[in-house]
Amino acid sequence: MLVLGPCSAESREQVLRTARELKEVCPNTPFIFRAGVWKPRTNPNTFQGIGEQALAWLQEVQQTYGLEVATEVATPEHVHKALQAGIDYLWIGARTSANPITVQSLCEALKANANAKAVLIKNPVNADAALWLGNIERLEQTAIPVIAIHRGCNHKPCWSMAHTVRLARPDIPMLLDPSHLSGDAEQIPALLRKIAPLHLDGAMIEIHPEPSNALSDAKQQLAPNQLRTLLEPLSNHSREVTDTELEWLRAEIDELDDQLWETLALRMDVSRRIGEWKKAHNVAPLQPQRYAEILDQRQLWATKNGMDAAFVKHLFDAIHAESLKRQE
Ligand code: PEP
Ligand code: MN
Numbered sequence: 151m152l153v154l155g156p157c158s159a160e161s162r163e164q165v166l167r168t169a170r171e172l173k174e175v176c177p178n179t180p181f182i183f184r185a186g187v188w189k190p191r192t193n194p195n196t197f198q199g200i201g202e203q204a205l206a207w208l209q210e211v212q213q214t215y216g217l218e219v220a221t222e223v224a225t226p227e228h229v230h231k232a233l234q235a236g237i238d239y240l241w242i243g244a245r246t247s248a249n250p251i252t253v254q255s256l257c258e259a260l261k262a263n264a265n266a267k268a269v270l271i272k273n274p275v276n277a278d279a280a281l282w283l284g285n286i287e288r289l290e291q292t293a294i295p296v297i298a299i300h301r302g303c304n305h306k307p308c309w310s311m312a313h314t315v316r317l318a319r320p321d322i323p324m325l326l327d328p329s330h331l332s333g334d335a336e337q338i339p340a341l342l343r344k345i346a347p348l349h350l351d352g353a354m355i356e357i358h359p360e361p362s363n364a365l366s367d368a369k370q371q372l373a374p375n376q377l378r379t380l381l382e383p384l385s386n387h388s389r390e391v392t393d394t395e396l397e398w399l400r401a402e403i404d405e406l407d408d409q410l411w412e413t414l415a416l417r418m419d420v421s422r423r424i425g426e427w428k429k430a431h432n433v434a435p436l437q438p439q440r441y442a443e444i445l446d447q448r449q450l451w452a453t454k455n456g457m458d459a460a461f462v463k464h465l466f467d468a469i470h471a472e473s474l475k476r477q478e
Contacts, residue, residue: 151297152181152352152384153183153325154176155168157367158186158364158367159221162207169211173217175378176381187204187221188201206235212236218239220239222241224246225252225255229260240269241269241272244274244330247271247274248278257289257291261292271296272299272330277303282298283318286315298319299324299325300325302332309402309405310402312324313398325351326342326345327353327355328353329355338370339380342384347397352384355372357374357377359373417473421473
């Protein structure tokens with residue numbers, strides 16, 4: 151399943167141009183056309199979406215290009231308006247997905263107009279697999295098919311959360327949203343290559359005819375012609391591969407190594423600042439008593455977590471030596 155289109159519907163011309171160019175690039179690949187109409191933006195002084203008026207542009211995309219269309223809903227009123235306008239698919243964004251009361255109110259609205267083809271639910275902005283699963287269960291009250299979307303947290307993947315949801319609900323299709331997951335168009339090709347080995351069911355990708363002029367999410371949108379080569383690996387998607395579990399576990403390890411690396415970089419920077427303080431106060435970089443305390447404490451944590459004290463000493467000696475270099 152592919153969901154392609156701009157972050158936001160900005161003008162009639164932009165919406166129709168994106169749909170036309172996508173049809174030219176993917177003449178034989180079925181896709182659903184997306185555009186956000188009501189935008190949950192971080193800052194109130196930025197573009198907030200066109201609102202209801204843009205639903206007519208999505209209807210034009212349906213009629214002119216024979217495409218199914220999707221938009222984001224965050225209130226019961228959005229659900230009523232979108233479904234009255236004949237929008238085929240609705241998605242619930244990451245900020246809305248973080249609030250179970252809002253998701254429940256959307257479920258009530260969906261029950262009252264049960265004509266959506268499916269509801270797509272993004273993971274919440276916080277890495278909470280239980281909340282994402284709870285939202286899936288809530289949406290199942292509506293009898294409308296539910297599709298999960300992994301869009302990561304803080305511009306990073308949360309493979310452990312996605313893996314938990316996959317294992318708990320292998321029956322729920324899961325798409326990858328590499329655009330919001332990375333916030334960076336350059337990272338999209340590598341992320342799309344994860345779809346086949348992890349047996350994900352497709353992708354939602356933000357596409358804008360002129361990404362650098364986009365009114366929202368400009369850094370993460372691709373131009374339609376950039377999509378051409380990216381879709382090829384997706385067509386190799388094989389449901390027969392049997393080592394998916396290993397691929398998921400490796401994705402989790404890669405994510406944790408990334409966090410380790412990031413934490414180490416932050417730690418080195420604090421060491422550098424401590425070095426500046428020591429210089430200003432005429433204190434020697436090496437403070438044996440402080441290091442002995444650090445080692446004792448870290449070895450205690452490690453043994454509590456089933457790790458060998460000698461391994462932890464080895465590791466911290468290396469970290470400490472590297473930190474000291476920043477204090478010379
Ligand atoms: C979007 O899809 O445009 C969007 C706002 O996504 P998210 O909820 O993942 O931030
Ligand atoms: Mn967006």
